[in-house]
Amino acid sequence: MIAVRYVLASSLLLMLAAAVAADEPKEKKFDKAELEKKFAETMSGATMSGHFTVLGSDKPPRKETYTLGRVYKAKAGDYWIFETRIQYGDHDVTLPLSLPVLWAGDTAVITVDKVPVPPLGVYSARVLVYNNQYAGTWDGGNHGGMLFGTITPAAKKDSDAAKDGDQK
Numbered sequence: 001m002i003a004v005r006y007v008l009a010s011s012l013l014l015m016l017a018a019a020v021a022a023d024e025p026k027e028k029k030f031d032k033a034e035l036e037k038k039f040a041e042t043m044s045g046a047t048m049s050g051h052f053t054v055l056g057s058d059k060p061p062r063k064e065t066y067t068l069g070r071v072y073k074a075k076a077g078d079y080w081i082f083e084t085r086i087q088y089g090d091h092d093v094t095l096p097l098s099l100p101v102l103w104a105g106d107t108a109v110i111t112v113d114k115v116p117v118p119p120l121g122v123y124s125a126r127v128l129v130y131n132n133q134y135a136g137t138w139d140g141g142n143h144g145g146m147l148f149g150t151i152t153p154a155a156k157k158d159s160d161a162a163k164d165g166d167q168k
Helices: 002-023 032-043 154-167
Strands: 047-052 062-073 079-088 091-104 109-117 122-132 131-139 146-152
Touching: 032 062, 032 091, 047 131, 122 146
Parallel strands: none
Antiparallel strands: 047 062, 047 146, 062 079, 079 091, 091 109, 109 122, 122 131, 131 146
8 A cells, every 4th residue: 555655646746847847948049140130230320328327426327329330240259340439428439349249048248348449448348238228337447337228220210310301
């Protein structure tokens, strides 16, 4: 009788374990080539508009704008070329930046490690890009903070401009 109970209990535990294992979410696989294609299409010609903070400052977040030209993957590794216009405070600089873009699932992470941005300084940052929004941290050596905002793709800017033209 004890053996029958043992077999029944063991069988019940195995069925329960199988049911639990079946309910566990499977790790979702992403097509990196498709993600990279969408990233290039979204970012090329886009405007990133938002704010940045400075750690230790009581000042409210300040406005920043990144106007992107062509954004494309370089031939080697995870590097991308960002034709960029950076505007914040009294700064307005246009230059190409070669930066790694890494992936956390389907989320792009622009990775900046002590990159010279003449004449602004040398910067490090981690900027997540997801669903036409960005957020991250930045460091300029002796100061740093957070940044966040929205991404307006070129196609959206063009359609908004057409709508504005129709209303005039």
